[in-house]
Amino acid sequence: MSTTAKPGALSPAWRWAITQLVRRDLKVRYKNSALGFCWSFLNPLMQIAVMTIVFRYIMGSRIQNFSMELFTCFLPWMFFSQALNDGAVCVSKDFLLVKKYPFPRMILPISSLCSNFVHLCFGFAVLFIIFILLPVHFNVYMLWVIPFLIIQAALTLGLVLLLSTLHMYYEDIRFLLGSLTQLLFFLCPIVYTIDQVLESDRLAPIWKELYIVGNPLTPLFIGYRTALLHGGEWPVPDFWLYTGISAVWSAIILALGVLVWRRYQWQFPEMV
Amino acid sequence: MSQAVVEVRNLAKKYHVRHERMPSIKRAVVRVFRPYPTEVLWALRDVSFSAGSGESVGIIGSNGSGKSTLLRLIAGILVPTDGEITVRGAAGGLFELAAGFHPELSGADNILLSGALMGYSRRQVEDRYQDIVAFSELADFIDVPVKTYSSGMSLRLGFATAIAFEPQVLLVDEVLAVADEHFQRKAYGHLARLREKGSTLFMVSHELASIERHCTRAIWLEKGKIRADGPTEEVVGAYLAEQGNGNATG
Numbered sequence: 001m002s003t004t005a006k007p008g009a010l011s012p013a014w015r016w017a018i019t020q021l022v023r024r025d026l027k028v029r030y031k032n033s034a035l036g037f038c039w040s041f042l043n044p045l046m047q048i049a050v051m052t053i054v055f056r057y058i059m060g061s062r063i064q065n066f067s068m069e070l071f072t073c074f075l076p077w078m079f080f081s082q083a084l085n086d087g088a089v090c091v092s093k094d095f096l097l098v099k100k101y102p103f104p105r106m107i108l109p110i111s112s113l114c115s116n117f118v119h120l121c122f123g124f125a126v127l128f129i130i131f132i133l134l135p136v137h138f139n140v141y142m143l144w145v146i147p148f149l150i151i152q153a154a155l156t157l158g159l160v161l162l163l164s165t166l167h168m169y170y171e172d173i174r175f176l177l178g179s180l181t182q183l184l185f186f187l188c189p190i191v192y193t194i195d196q197v198l199e200s201d202r203l204a205p206i207w208k209e210l211y212i213v214g215n216p217l218t219p220l221f222i223g224y225r226t227a228l229l230h231g232g233e234w235p236v237p238d239f240w241l242y243t244g245i246s247a248v249w250s251a252i253i254l255a256l257g258v259l260v261w262r263r264y265q266w267q268f269p270e271m272v
Numbered sequence: 273m274s275q276a277v278v279e280v281r282n283l284a285k286k287y288h289v290r291h292e293r294m295p296s297i298k299r300a301v302v303r304v305f306r307p308y309p310t311e312v313l314w315a316l317r318d319v320s321f322s323a324g325s326g327e328s329v330g331i332i333g334s335n336g337s338g339k340s341t342l343l344r345l346i347a348g349i350l351v352p353t354d355g356e357i358t359v360r361g362a363a364g365g366l367f368e369l370a371a372g373f374h375p376e377l378s379g380a381d382n383i384l385l386s387g388a389l390m391g392y393s394r395r396q397v398e399d400r401y402q403d404i405v406a407f408s409e410l411a412d413f414i415d416v417p418v419k420t421y422s423s424g425m426s427l428r429l430g431f432a433t434a435i436a437f438e439p440q441v442l443l444v445d446e447v448l449a450v451a452d453e454h455f456q457r458k459a460y461g462h463l464a465r466l467r468e469k470g471s472t473l474f475m476v477s478h479e480l481a482s483i484e485r486h487c488t489r490a491i492w493l494e495k496g497k498i499r500a501d502g503p504t505e506e507v508v509g510a511y512l513a514e515q516g517n518g519n520a521t522g
Contacts, residue, residue: 017388024385028376100372101389102348266351269344270287 010104017103021111026118040119041126044071044078055191063193065229071130072228073190073221075123076149080156080217081181083116087160088167088177091268098268105265109160113153127228141232148223151243155216155250161257165264168271188217193225194235212242216249275360276322277472278346278441283319283355285341285496286312315341316496319355323489328463328473330487330504332480332511337493339476343367343443346474361440364390365474366430366447375419379410379429382418386433400436407462408432409455427451431459438466442473449479460486480508 030036048070056066063069090112091098091105098105131138167173189197197203197211212218219242226234236242289311316338323329331339344350347363372389373382383404387397405411408428418426427450435442442463448456463486467473477483483490483504490507492500500507 013391013393016394017391020385020388024374024377024381027381028374031376096372097389099344099349100367101386101391103389103391269349 010106014104014107018107018111018114021107022114022118025111025115029115037122040122044074044123045126048074051191061192063196068130068134068136068229069193069225070191071127072225073188075120075127076152076220076224077185077188077190078123079116079120080152081185082119083113083156084159084163084181085174085177086116087112087156088163088173090160091164091168092171095268095271105268106261109157109164109261113157113160117153136229139231141227144227144232145224148220148227148243151247151250152217152220154254155246158250158252158254158257161261162253165260168264168268184215184217187211187215189221189225194218194222198236212236213245216246216253219243219246276324276358277327277360278363278474279322279356279358280346281320281356283316283342283345283357284314284353285316285338285345285350286353287315289313314496316345316493319493319496319498321491321498321501323472323474325470325472326467327489328467328475328487330483330490330508331474331476331493332478332483332490332508333493333499336495338496339493340367340445342493343445343474343476346441347443359441362391362437363441363443364434364437364439365441365443365445366434367443367445373418373426373430376417378417379408379414379421380405382429383433387437390437392437396437404429404432404436407436407458423450424452424455428455431455435462435466438469438471440471442466442471444473445476446478448482449477480512484508 026037030039033039035042048067051070051074052067055061055070056063087109090108094108097103098108163173163177194212198208200208203211219236219239222234222236222239223243226232226239234240319338319342331342333339341350343365344367345352345357346359347365347367348359372386374385377385380401383401384397387400388394405414408425408431410425410429413421413425418429421429427447431448431451444463448459451459460482463473473487475483475487487504489502490500490504491498492507492511500510
C-alpha cells in the first residue's frame with residue numbers, strides 16, 4: 001500500500017498540470033476577441049510606434065534606429081511587467097482551486113510565468129520576421145539573449161513568489177504594483193541607452209554606479225539590445241561583472257521567494 | 273483486523289480569524305507592524321479516530337463544529353496545527369458545488385484541468401475521460417463553456433470527475449443534496465460500489481436521513497471536539513435528542 005506523497009512537493013509529474021493551466025490562461029485571455037493571439041504582438045507594436053513618435057520625433061532623441069532599439073528591450077520589458085502583474089494575483093485568482101485540491105502551490109506562479117513567456121515568444125517571432133525583412137544579419141551573439149532571459153525569469157519568479165504571498169494579506173499590492181512597474185520602466189535603459197546615462201554630466205558617478213549595480217534589470221536590458229543589434233560590442237567596460245551582479249541579485253530574490261512561499265503556501269486555503 | 277486507511281491522532285487545527293475587512297488609513301499604517309488583529313479559533317481540538325477499508329463514516333454537528341475542516345485536513349488541503357493524519361492511498365472528493373471549474377472553459381477542458389490538478393497523469397485522465405462524460409450524462413454539453421451549466425449539471429460533472437479515479441478515501445461535503453433524485457440515487461449507488469471495492473467514505477451532511485441511509489458509523493463533532501463516535505443510529509439518536517432538548521430549554 002502506498003502512502004500519499006507529502007503534499008507540496010514539486011516534482012516533474014506536475015508538468016502536465018502546468019501545461020493545462022497555461023493552456024487555460026491562453027484560451028481565456030483572448031476568448032472573445034476576433035484578433036486573438038495577434039494581440040500579444042499588436043499591443044507592443046502600437047506602443048513602440050507611439051513611443052517612437054514621442055521620443056524620436058517630438059523630443060528629438062539622438063538614438064539611431066530608435067524603434068528597433070526600443071523593440072529589442074520592450075519585448076522583455078512587457079514580459080517582466082505582465083508576468084509581475086499577473087503573478088502577484090496568481091493565488092487569489094485561483095483561490096477556488098487552492099481550496100479544492102492539494103496540488104503543490106508552486107505550480108500557480110510557475111504556470112503564470114509560463115503563459116507570459118508564450119507571449120514573449122510570439123513577440124520574438126515578430127522581431128525575427130522584421131530582422132529578416134530589414135535585413136539585419138544574424139550572428140551568434142544573438143544567442144546571448146537566452147542566458148539573459150534565464151536570469152530575468154529567475155528574478156521575475158522570485159518577485160512573483162514574494163508579491164503573491166504578500167497579496168494574500170494586503171490587496172494593496174496590486175494597486176501599488178501598477179505604478180511601481182511604470183516607474184521601473186523609466187529606471188531601466190529602454191527608451192534611452194546606457195550611454196546617455198553614462199555621458200550625463202548632471203548625474204554624479206555614484207548614481208551612475210548605483211543605476212547599474214542596484215537594478216538587476218539594467219544589465220539585462222543593455223544585454224538584450226547589444227546582443228540583438230550590436231553584435232556583442234558591450235557598451236559598458238565591466239558589463240560581465242554587472243551581469244554577474246544581476247544574476248546574484250536574481251538568485252537571492254528567488255531564494256527568498258521560495259523560502260517565504262514554503263512558509264506560507266499552506267495557509268493560503270485558510271484565507272477568506 | 274486490516275490496517276486503518278485513515279488514522280487521525282490528537283488532531284488540532286487553529287485558525288486566525290480576521291475581523292477587520294475595511295481598515296482605515298491610520299490602521300493601515302499600524303497594520304504594517306501588526307498585521308490584522310486576529311482572534312484565535314480552534315476549529316478542531318484533540319480529535320482522534322481511525323477508519324478502515326470499506327467503512328462509511330458520516331460526520332454530523334452544527335454549523336462551525338469543524339466538519340468541513342476535518343474533511344479538508346483528510347484531503348491534504350489544510351495542514352494540521354497539531355497532531356497527525358495518516359492517509360494510506362489517495363484521498364479525493366467533492367467540496368463546494370462547481371468550485372474550481374473555470375466558467376469560460378468547456379466541460380471537456382475542465383475535466384482535463386481538474387484531473388491534472390488532482391495529480392493524475394495525462395494518460396490516467398484520458399483513460400477515464402469517457403467514463404466521466406458518461407457518468408455525468410453531459411455528452412451533449414461537454415464542449416460548451418461551464419458558465420452555461422445549471423448548478424445540477426456542474427455538480428454532475430464535479431462528482432463524476434471526483435470519483436472517476438476511484439480514490440482510496442472518498443470525501444463528500446454536502447453537495448449531493450442539490451442533485452435531482454435520479455442522479456442522487458446513481459451517485460450513492462456508485463459510492464456504495466466503490467466501498468465494496470475497499471474505498472473509505474467520509475460524508476458531511478445536515479440531512480441526517482441520508483447519513484443514516486448511507487453511513488454505518490457516525491462521528492458527532494461539537495465545537496471542534498468529538499462528542500460521540502459509534503454506530504450511526506446511536507450517534508444520530510443522541511444528537512437529535514440533544515437538539516430537541518436544546519430547543520425545549522432555549
